[in-house]
Amino acid sequence: MGRWAPGAESRLRLAALELFAERGYEATTVADIAERAGLTARTFFRYFADKREVLFGGNDVLTRRFVAAAEATPAGAPPLAVVTAALDEFAALVGEDREWSSRRRAVIDATPELLERELAKLSSMSTALAGVLRSRGVPELDAALAAETGLAVLRTAFDRWTTDDTTASLTAVMHETLGRLHGLTATG
Structure with missing residues (x-):
């Protein structure tokens, strides 16, 4: 998983939106989002305080x-x-x-x-x-x-x-x- 890959924030946003649509917001975890984006959960938290911030940041x-x-x-x-x-x-x-x-x-x-x-x-x-x-x-x-x-x-x-x-x-x-x-x- 790339830690400093370019476009990490946009990849995380897209991955989260896809997962929210597929599984529902509640059933999607930060780990799921990071995995879908090919990143780590730690990288997720560099950009967002929590999964709501993907939508409200x-x-x-x-x-x-x-x-x-x-x-x-x-x-x-x-x-x-x-x-x-x-x-x-x-x-x-x-x-x-x-x-x-x-x-x-x-x-x-x-x-x-x-x-x-x-x-x-x-x-x-x-x-x-x-x-x-x-x-x-x-x-x-x-x-x-x-x-x-x-x-x-x-x-x-x-x-x-x-x-x-x-x-x-x-x-x-x-x-x-x-x-x-x-x-x-x-x-x-």
Whole structure:
């Protein structure tokens, strides 16, 4: 088994995802993942604290960049423009690999422990986004509503992007979903 083989982290991620899909998350051990990747369990722990981190590693970076994109919008931008900037950053960071995202989503949806963690991650993103809006003078209720609406758009668009037979990018699906939301508020 190669200890310092190039691409170890990506091989471990792929091996874990394959095993989670084949055996289920609970039935897969770190030793199984390392063996499938042709590495040692010790090498696994150089990259991941535990097997959940294969699926959730990088969440802190994702949330920081999501929030930074919202903060970078021009002063005076409407709340939904701030939310859209954050959604665009999410799509730019996550939208490169539909296959990985689809497979990851299937594993999470099939595992209550992972689904709970995913929902907690999304809730923390909403809270952070609402904080950005409040810091811009948006009233508490409006900030919470805009942030939760943004996360509803994110979840809906991401679900469509990972399950539908679309060739559109995540960004395009996100903007289409936002357009549908705007359409729901139109009168006449």
